[in-house]
Amino acid sequence: MIINTHAHMSRFGIDFSPKLGEFYVNMFAGADCWHTGKPWKPEDFCVPPERLIHDMDRLKIDKVFVLGIAYRPMDSYDPNSAEYVAKMINDYPNRLIGFYTADPLGGLAEVRRLEKAVEMGIRGLKMLPSYNYVPLNDRRIWPLYDAAQGLGVPVILHTGWSSLPGGKMLEHDHPLFAEDIALDFPDLKLVLAHVGFQWAEEAIHFMAKSPNVYGDMAYWAETSPMWRVAQIWTWAKKLHVFDRFLWGSDYPYVDFNNGLEFFRGVPEYTQKHDLEPFITEEDMDSFFGGAAERLAGISS
Template sequence: MLNPDDLVAIDIHTHAEEPCGSHPDDGYDDFQARMAEYFGSPNKHPPTVPETAAYYRAKKIAAVIFPVDAERETGFRRYNNDEMIEITRQNSDVLIPFASIDPHKGKLGVREAKRLIADYGIKGFKFHPTMQGFYPNDRLAYPLYEAIQEGGAIALFHTGQTGVGSGMPGGMGMRLKFSNPIYMDDVAADFPDMKIILAHPSFPWQEEALSVATHKPNVYIDLSGWSPKYFPPILVRYINGLLQDKMLFGSDWPVITPDRWLADFAKLEIRDEIRPKVLKQNARKLLGI
C-alpha cells in the first residue's frame, strides 16, 4: 500500500494512455506522434500502466493516473475504467486511480460513477472539456457532478490550451473555448462540497483560473503540462502567496516527465517553506492520504 511518508512527491496528473495488448484505433498513432512533437516528449509511444508504475516507483513518487473518455468527440475507444483500475490495484504502492466518464453518457455515466465509487473507492474523475466537447457549466454534466459530490470524490478538469490536435488539420476538431476556466466558477458555486482541480497553467486564461481558485474554497490548481520555466510571473506570485495551500505538482506524464518538471521547478524562485506544500503536502491533504 501507499506510504506517503516515504514519497518524494505526489504527481497529481498522469495519463493512462492505452491498455496492454490492445491495438490502437486508426489515427491514434498520428495523434500521439503530434502530441510527442508538441511537448518535445522522449516517449514516442505511450507507456503501459505497469511501465508507468515502475518509473514512478524508482523515483519514489506517487502518481494519480487516469484515462480520458472522449469517444464521442475523437472516435478513439476509451481505456475502460475497470481495466485500468484493476491494473493500478496491482501497483497501489505508487498509483492512485481516477476514472473518466464523458458527461454526454447521461444516466449511464452517472450509474458508472456511482458504481466505481462504491466498488473501488475511486477518489476522483478526470474531465477534458475540449476533448469531450462540452462547457463545464452545461447542465448536462450536473447529474454526474452530483454523483461525484455525493461520493466525496474530486473532479479534475483540463483548462487552457491543449496539445491535443495541435498542428493537425482543424486542430482535430478540438475547440479551445470549452476549456476556459471561468466556466468552472459556476460549477464551484453550484457544487460547493465537490473538490475541483483546475489542471495546468490555463493559457491564455491564467488570471481567470487564479481568480476562481482564490474566490472558491473548493478549487485547486495543478501545475502540469508546462515546464515551470515557462510559468507566467503572476502564477509564481500566487504560488508564493495567496494560493500556496492550493497549488499541486503535476507533470502530465508521459508527455512531460517528472524529472524534467522537477528540475525546472527547482530553479524557480519559490520560497523554501512552500516547495514541500506544492510537491506533496497539499496533494496529501486533498487526497486524504
Template sequence: MNMDEIVAIDIHTHAEEPCDTCRDDGYNEFQAGMARYFKNPAGVEGMLPTIEQTAEYYRERKIAAVIFPVDAERETGFRRYHNEEVAQIAAANDDILIPFASIDPHKGKMGVREVRRLVRDFGIKGFKFHPTFQGFYPNDRMAYGMYEAIQDEGAIALFHTGQTGVGSGMRGGMGMRLKYSNPMYLDDVAVDFPDLKIIAAHPSFPWQEEALSVAMHKPNVYIDLSGWSPKYFPKILVQYANSMLRKKMLFGSDWPAITPDRWLSDFDKAEFKEDVKPLILKENARRLLEM
C-alpha cells in the first residue's frame, strides 16, 4: 500500500456478502431491514457488494479500507464468514484493503486461540466487536482473555457503540438490546488493558458525551465517525473533534450502508476546521495502524 498516494483511510467497512455460502439463514431479511433504515437500495434488492467489488470501489477513489465481518452466530443464528477467507481476499487486494476479523467473545478459549492465529498467520490488524449484535457488555470478564490476546499481539479492538441500524424498525428490534453498546463500558476495558488500542465506533447516540469523556480520559481510546452522515453529527462531537480530540477522531463510513462518497461530501460541508480534516481523514488512522 502506497500511503503517499492514499488520500484517506476508511476505518469502518463491512464485508457483507458471503464468500462461499448461499444465505438461507434469515440474513437476507435482516439486510433488507438495514437497507430500508439507511435508504440503501442495494441492500433491499439483494445486491450488496462482494469484498472484491468493495476493493475496486475504494481503489478508484484512492481510499484505503479497513474491512471486517461480524461474528454473531450465537445471538442471531447467522453463519459467519471465515475470517481466514476475508484475510486472504484482503491480501490479494493489499494495495487498498486492511484486514480486521471478528470473533464472538462467547467462544472463550477457542476465540483466544483464533485471535493469536489470525494475527500471526494471516496478518489481521484488528478485531470488530458488536456488543448489541453479539449480546454482551464489553466489560464482561468473559471477553478479557480475547482482549489480552489482542493487546499482546499489538492489534486493535474496535467496538460498536450507541444506537444501531441493526434491527432498527424490525419487530422487537430483532431482539437487539441497545444497553450493551453504551461506550462507558469501554472505560473499564481501557483501565484493565491500558496498552490495548481501542476504537469506539460511531457517534454514540444517546451517549455521545460518555464516549467523548472516555476518549478524553484514556489515552488508548479513539472514536470513529462512521454510521452517520456528518451533517447529523451532534454539535459537541464536532466541537471536540476540532479541539481536544483532534488527534483521536477517525474517518469511517460504515460501507455499504453509507458510502464514502456520501460521507465525504457531507463532511466537506460540516463545520470541521481545515487543519483538522487531514487528521481525521488519514493521519490519525495511519498513526494508529502504524502504516
C-alpha cells in the first residue's frame, strides 16, 4: 500500500487567503505551476478534492493524509475547516484520512473543535506553531496535546523550516522542542513533519529516544540533494528509527511524483556509494506505506 502523509487541502479565500497566495507566488517566482503548466497564480495553491483523487489515481497512491492550514498572521484559518475535511473523507472513505488543523493558541475552543472533528471521523491533529510565531512547546498549546492524547489521535507538527515574513519562526521550529511534549504526554503519537529539515540529525536522535515519535519527509525531494537524504536515511536505520519514517510531499504545492521518483532512487545510491546500512526494498515498503499504516492503525 502506498500512503502519502502530507497533503494540504484548502479553499482559496476561506482558509487560504489571497495574501498567503501572493506570498507563495513570490516564493515560487520563476517556476511554472506543476498542474497548470503556467506561472503560479495565488489560487493555484488550492485544488478541489476531485483533483487530489485524480492525482492519486494517476500515480497509484492508495491513501493520503489530508491536512489543512492555520496561519493566523496570514489570515488563513477557518474554525469550521473540520467540516470540509469530514466531507472529503466521507466522499472518499477508502482513500483519504483526515486531520484537523488547529490554531495552536485557540485554547479550549480549539479543543472542542478537535473533539467534534474526531466525532465526524477525523483521525488526527495537525499544527504549525511557528507559522503563528510560537514554539512547539509553548504551554498554551498543552490543552490540545492533552486532548489528542486522550482521544488517541496522532499529532503532526511542522518542524525545521518556515519562511513567512514578519515574525520569529526558525528558532521555534526546532524539533527538540517536541521533547517537552513527549515527556508530558508519553502516550501521544507525534510526527515531526519534514524531520526537522536542517536539524534532521537532532530529530532522529530524539526519535531513537522516543518510540512514539515519527518523522515525515515532506518537501525534501524538492530541496535536498540525494547524498543528504541517503546520509539521513542510513543514519536513521543505524539508530533503528527508519521504520518510523513516512513519505510526505506538501501537495498541492508540489506534485506527488517528485517524491516518488526521487526517493525510489535512494536504495541504489546507498549501494553505489557504500553507505551502510544499505536501504532495502523492505525499508522502502515501510517508508511508502507501512509506517503510515502503523501510525494510523490501518491495514492493507
